[in-house]
Amino acid sequence: MRIIKGHTYEHRKGGLYVVIDDGLLESDGTEVVIYRAVSDQQVWVRPIVEFADGRFKEVTDDPWPRATLPDYDALNQRYVREDGAVTLSGRPPEKPDEPGAPAPIEPETGMHKDYWVLSKEELAKGFVRPVRTSYKHSGCGHITTMARTIAETYARNPKFYGMTFCVNCKEHLPVEEFYWTVDGKLVGS
Numbered sequence: 408m409r410i411i412k413g414h415t416y417e418h419r420k421g422g423l424y425v426v427i428d429d430g431l432l433e434s435d436g437t438e439v440v441i442y443r444a445v446s447d448q449q450v451w452v453r454p455i456v457e458f459a460d461g462r463f464k465e466v467t468d469d470p471w472p473r474a475t476l477p478d479y480d481a482l483n484q485r486y487v488r489e490d491g492a493v494t495l496s497g498r499p500p501e502k503p504d505e506p507g508a509p510a511p512i513e514p515e516t517g518m519h520k521d522y523w524v525l526s527k528e529e530l531a532k533g534f535v536r537p538v539r540t541s542y543k544h545s546g547c548g549h550i551t552t553m554a555r556t557i558a559e560t561y562a563r564n565p566k567f568y569g570m571t572f573c574v575n576c577k578e579h580l581p582v583e584e585f586y587w588t589v590d591g592k593l594v595g596s
């Protein structure tokens with residue numbers, strides 16, 4: 408079983424966890440996995456041999472390129488759309504005047520090269536929904552975990568996106584086809 412930082416795993420009793428890192432137990436050098444519960448953000452530690460013994464199963468590859476996650480300080484210095492949106496990557500949009508995403512879809516992944524998100528200032532105004540990072544596609548049953556800023560954008564403005572990405576279907580589909588794994592609520596509501 409592969410254990411990858413940033414990837415999401417489901418426990419056989421339910422519950423989703425994101426692997427943060429690996430480490431060594433100081434007292435005896437046991438290799439451990441450090442991981443965070445998606446539901447309440449509690450951080451847990453357990454030996455790698457336990458983690459890999461079949462009780463966890465990887466539910467998704469995190470499709471969001473980590474290298475492009477925004478530097479929050481940079482968010483205020485970049486192109487800002489009329490409604491306060493900025494780009495996830497921090498790069499200027501390729502097509503600022505077109506609706507939809509700021510960059511085209513990459514055929515290999517089915518994802519846009521970039522996404523609109525709300526700016527740090529807009530997010531600081533407060534969330535009207537909990538920050539939920541994973542949703543399940545009702546069509547195929549697969550779970551997709553989002554970049555943090557996209558999750559926060561949903562929490563600030565649940566109607567910001569009309570379509571969202573399924574990592575299994577490799578396409579953007581109406582938000583009504585997805586529900587949050589934590590509480591079963593419809594995405595976009």
Ligand SMILES: [Zn+2]
Pocket residue numbers: 544546547548549573574575576577
């Ligand atoms: Zn799907």
